[in-house]
Amino acid sequence: MPLCTNGSVPLHDLAYPKDAQKNIATTDKEVHLVRIHLEEDVAKSFHFENRTGIDFNRAGTPLMEIVTQPEISSPEEAFAFLTSLKQILIYGEVSDADMEKGQLRCDCNVSVRAQKEAELGAKIEIKNMNSISGVRRALAYEIDRQINSLERGEKLEQETRGWDDGAGETFLMRTKESAHDYRYFPDPDLVPVKSEVLLADARARVPELPKAKRTRFVDQYQVSPYDASVLANDLDLARYFEAAVKGAKKPKNVANWILNDLQNALSTAGKAINDCPIPPEALDELVNLVDSGKISGKQGKDVFAEMFASGRGAAAIVREKGIEQLSDASVIDELCDQVIAANPKPAADFKAGHVASINFLKGQVMKLSNGKANPQLAGEILEKKLKS
Numbered sequence: 001m002p003l004c005t006n007g008s009v010p011l012h013d014l015a016y017p018k019d020a021q022k023n024i025a026t027t028d029k030e031v032h033l034v035r036i037h038l039e040e041d042v043a044k045s046f047h048f049e050n051r052t053g054i055d056f057n058r059a060g061t062p063l064m065e066i067v068t069q070p071e072i073s074s075p076e077e078a079f080a081f082l083t084s085l086k087q088i089l090i091y092g093e094v095s096d097a098d099m100e101k102g103q104l105r106c107d108c109n110v111s112v113r114a115q116k117e118a119e120l121g122a123k124i125e126i127k128n129m130n131s132i133s134g135v136r137r138a139l140a141y142e143i144d145r146q147i148n149s150l151e152r153g154e155k156l157e158q159e160t161r162g163w164d165d166g167a168g169e170t171f172l173m174r175t176k177e178s179a180h181d182y183r184y185f186p187d188p189d190l191v192p193v194k195s196e197v198l199l200a201d202a203r204a205r206v207p208e209l210p211k212a213k214r215t216r217f218v219d220q221y222q223v224s225p226y227d228a229s230v231l232a233n234d235l236d237l238a239r240y241f242e243a244a245v246k247g248a249k250k251p252k253n254v255a256n257w258i259l260n261d262l263q264n265a266l267s268t269a270g271k272a273i274n275d276c277p278i279p280p281e282a283l284d285e286l287v288n289l290v291d292s293g294k295i296s297g298k299q300g301k302d303v304f305a306e307m308f309a310s311g312r313g314a315a316a317i318v319r320e321k322g323i324e325q326l327s328d329a330s331v332i333d334e335l336c337d338q339v340i341a342a343n344p345k346p347a348a349d350f351k352a353g354h355v356a357s358i359n360f361l362k363g364q365v366m367k368l369s370n371g372k373a374n375p376q377l378a379g380e381i382l383e384k385k386l387k388s
Contacts, residue, residue: 002035003064003195009033009088010211014229015080017136025073031081034067044102047128049166058102064094070111070120075139082106082132087210090235099131106135112146121146122156126170128163138163142170213238221251230259236273244280254287261301265308277311278304286314293327293374294318326372329381332365335373336381339364350386358382 008030013021041061046053066085072078086097086104097104107127111120126142129135146156161170208216210232217228217238231241241258245251262283266276286307290300295318306317318324326332339361340347349357358379365378 002037005033005035007033007036009068009081009084011077011080011084012211012214012229013226014233015083015087016076017079017133020076020079025077029077031071031077032069034069036064036066039063039065045128047130070109075136075143078108078139079132079136082135084210086132087233087235091207091209091213093207099129099134106132108135108139108142110139110142110146112143112150114150121150122158124156124158125160126163127160127173130165134163134165137165137168138170141168145170217241221245221255223252223255227252227255227259231255234273240273240276240280244284246281246284248284248287250287250291253291254284257283257287257304261304265304269308277309278307282307282313289314289318293325293377295323295325296375299323299325324372325374326369327374327377329377332369332373332378333381335365335368336361336378336385339368340382340385347386358386 010028010030013024013027016024039062041058041063043054043056044058046055068081072081082104089095089097089104095103099105106129107125108129109123109125111123113119113121124142124146126138129138142161149156157175159175160173162173163170213232214225214228217223217231218225221228223231230237232238237258241255244258245254248254262276262278266273271277286300286304289295289303290297295303299318303314303317303321303323306312307314310317343361343364346357346360350361361382362375362379365373365382366375
């Protein structure tokens with residue numbers, strides 16, 4: 001008997017393969033489920049070049065089988081379904097769902113039909129796929145094989161085929177006529193369970209799932225839907241982001257630093273977010289220094305690199321290097337007066353319509369302040385003085 005029926009898995013754009021994300025046939029699609037039921041594992045097969053090994057150490061381990069409706073229309077949608085399902089299982093702490101470690105498995109039923117036909121063709125099952133990308137490759141091959149067979153006038157029969165990832169093709173394992181060939185029978189030791197009394201407790205334990213988290217990130221932190229998807233794509237990254245923006249004045253700026261500078265640095269160093277040498281609170285400190293004008297964006301990137309290399313805080317690095325940006329408007333105002341007085345020709349050129357002249361004057365303010373003046377503020381004050 002199934003544990004539950006119906007339900008669905010929502011697909012989102014980033015769940016699709018990268019090379020297919022710009023050509024998604026049905027955006028925001030949901031794949032509906034037939035049921036979820038429990039089985040017992042018998043063993044795990046390990047497929048080698050010319051032989052197969054069987055590990056019986058997993059015998060008796062419970063398996064949760066999830067059966068979908070025949071609604072997946074392409075290898076890319078199958079990829080997106082498995083990626084989305086994997087995220088849900090990780091979010092719910094059900095499993096790490098690593099296919100290569102046998103924590104998640106997938107058998108695919110493939111049926112093709114002519115566009116003018118309403119009834120699905122023969123159901124052909126594909127087994128032995130060890131990765132989500134392997135599922136995509138197997139389906140692409142099998143769909144082409146079945147179409148070519150039908151175009152040659154051949155009749156397809158229900159059967160089970162294996163996937164040879166090395167050869168990039170499926171092969172016949174066995175034929176089946178109908179479900180009775182599986183020899184299903186009720187387990188006499190399992191008594192009926194009234195699951196209605198368990199529902200309230202189960203619902204209360206369901207965590208925030210990826211789709212809800214993406215929506216909340218957009219609403220609560222004003223990040224773009226794309227940025228919300230990237231952040232929610234990895235549960236650990238989402239947790240890091242939320243810790244970093246706890247007291248942030250501009251959460252979107254924190255998201256920008258995480259998605260650009262931090263992820264690039266982690267990728268280059270071969271580190272995961274859980275191994276990040278910059279605590280989330282320290283990243284927020286750096287972003288606040290940049291946003292407040294105490295250091296420039298370029299200086300912020302230099303400080304970030306030092307933080308990533310040493311694990312030290314942003315404020316300590318800024319003090320040590322003496323690079324805190326001058327943002328006192330009254331002090332910069334005096335510097336601008338000095339620069340205008342010492343450089344009458346560029347000032348006159350700006351007033352005459354040569355707007356580029358202000359860059360020279362701004363450079364002189366920076367020089368006079370030993371590079372510490374806030375360049376944006378200096379530019380604004382110079383322009384105001386020259387236009388008055």
